[in-house]
Structure formats: structure tokens, C-alpha cells
Amino acid sequence: MSGRPPLPVEPLTKAAFAPFGDVIEIEGCETRVINQGFALRRHDLAHVAIGEGGRTCVSIFEARRRPRPIAIDMLEKHPLASQAFYPLSREDWLVVVAEGGDKPDLTTLRCFLARGDQGVNYAPGVWHFPVLTIADRQDFLIVDREGSAPNLVERFFAADEIRFVAEN
């Protein structure tokens, strides 16, 4: 185990997540009555930014639970485009992010507990850990970029930089 303190788990809110992107949730959104009154449109919940030379891509991620305790031993970012995750089942899940530019600033590492009715949209270039489920399996709808230009940067931590998530 690392000597670093466990990473606390915070509630996911728009205010807390603002440095990293959008929380995709209906709370506080613009709502329109559509379809002759048979639907509500919870409008425009994420700032999708795909960048030049790419196109918007819709995918499904089938994510599996990682062994516990969860070791945060790397972060990744997508420099060219945003990446949105929305859960396709209502279980809570976890979101780990950090500030930083060329390298993540590990003093800013944070872990958020997302409810099963909350998604996130990482802004372009935001350092994050891959999708973390609490359930054995959880699927997500993804909106991100397809294109030929490299759009994945990974940084693996030194052994003494690894943090473990303080799940209860």
C-alpha cells in the first residue's frame, strides 16, 4: 500500500466539478415541454467540443468493477475533444480527476461520487482516471471524438505517487 493518504470521496456537484467539465444532470437545467405535452426536454446538458478534423462519435462502454481498494495509478486525457459519460443503469459510480497541463498536478487529485442519474463531460485536456464502477458491471453512453489525430495521453504514476480511493 502507498504511504499517501486515501483519496476521499466527495459528492458530485456542478460547482465542485466546474474546473473539469460538466455534470450531466437535470437539476438546474433549461426544461422545454415538447411532443404535444408527452415529453420534457432537459436541454443542452453538456458542452460538446470535438475540435477540428474530427467528428462526434456515439459509443457504449461496458465497464467492469476494479479490484478494491481502487489504486489510482495513472491518469489520462484527451487533448483535442471533450468526452461525455452517461450511465445506462442507475447505480452510483466514481469519477477521479486532477488539474494540470502537460502533467497532472497530483496535489489536486479528487474523487467524486456520481449518482446513477448523473453523467459527466470532461472538457478537452482534463486529466481523469478511466471509468470506475461500483457495480460489477455498468454500461455508459459516450459522446466523444472520432478522428485520425492522436487524442489520448496517459501518465502512469511512480510507486510513491499511487493513491487508493477511500470507499466505505
Added chain:
Amino acid sequence: MSGRPPLPVEPLTKAAFAPFGDVIEIEGCETRVINQGFALRRHDLAHVAIGEGGRTCVSIFEARRRPRPIAIDMLEKHPLASQAFYPLSREDWLVVVAEGGDKPDLTTLRCFLARGDQGVNYAPGVWHFPVLTIADRQDFLIVDREGSAPNLVERFFAADEIRFVAEN
């Protein structure tokens, strides 16, 4: 009730839906192992086409069940952009579309039964009925266009053009 025959409900398949857009489903898709083996990426399931002067928009529709029998008494289209629907709960739902240009060709009207793990992405300009649930309420994640240019055309039917869905 209309004198026209009830509209039969067909299974939703990629082949049958090809004239209208994409079926968003994992069957037959490109699959990538990602995230150190802890996730599968079911890649690039919809052709998102937003057009000039707009931007991609992620929203949630909260849809309510319509009274039975379901009267197909209008169709709408979005001439500038595609519109993707993916269900956020696993109940089956219904998709009604027609071919046509300035006006829908009502001789081509079709109703598909979508499984709870199938979404659709209407290609730009495809005539369709608003989202139709079988459950009392079903939510959908939507990927479509935000922009100032008009992007909704509705056509309401004459009384003798109305069709009723042949749900069992």
C-alpha cells in the same frame, strides 16, 4: 377510428432501419478492449451529422406513455441534423418513421419495436413520430443540434390519413 388499416409493429433491425438512419446497438459493432482491460468500447454506433452553424447538444428527454391506441396523426423532421435517442432504462419502445421529402410518403409509414438496449439515430430530414414509450415513463439520452436556424418541420395529417399502431 380511422378506416385505414392498423400499422403493424416490426422488429427493429439495422437492415430494416437503414433508409432512416442508424440503430444504436452493440450487435455487429467494432469492439475495443480499453482501460487496462476493465472496459469494452462499443465504438462509433451512430452517424452524428450536425451541419453548418450549429453545435452538438446532449439532452435528456423524459417521455410519457400516450393513450392507446396510439394515433399516428403527424410526423416531424429535423432538416439540418441527425437526432439520436438512447433509452436510459431497459424497457422496449416504439419508433415510427416514413420516407419522403418535402412531405412524408404515408404509404411508407412503418413502426418498429425497439428493445430496451437499442437506440436510433434519425438521419437529417427523416420523417418520424415523436418518441413513443410502452412504459408509463421512459427517459432517453439525446444527441442532436443546438443552433438558431429552424430545424423542426411538422406535418399534421388529415383525418382520413391517421393510422393507429397495432400494439398487442
